[in-house]
Amino acid sequence: xxxxxxxxxxxxxxxxxxxxxxxxxxxxxxxxxxxxxxxxxxxxxxxxxxxxxxxxxxxxxxxxxxxxxx
Numbered sequence: 001x002x003x004x005x006x007x008x009x010x011x012x013x014x015x016x017x018x019x020x021x022x023x024x025x026x027x028x029x030x031x032x033x034x035x036x037x038x039x040x041x042x043x044x045x046x047x048x049x050x051x052x053x054x055x056x057x058x059x060x061x062x063x064x065x066x067x068x069x070x
Contacts, residue, residue, distance in 0.1 A: 015051050020068075023048055027061070027070055036061050 023043065030039045040056035050060055064070075 019048070019051075022046075023064075024068070024070055027065060031065075031070075036065075 026043055026046065026048070027039060030042060035058075037058045040058055040061045043056045043061070048056070050056055050064070054060065
């Protein structure tokens, strides 16, 4: 199996570092001034999905922030 097409290992990152940088930057930029629901809407507007490929919601955004110590 090609290394680029292999599924990530257990607890491995699902996306490239650039993805996490873009998401983290957007969250840090807006987190103090607007609600998590509004931050999720901004991420969705930028076509940035969750690491699992889903649409951002307030709940999974809160989990992402907590799990990544943002």
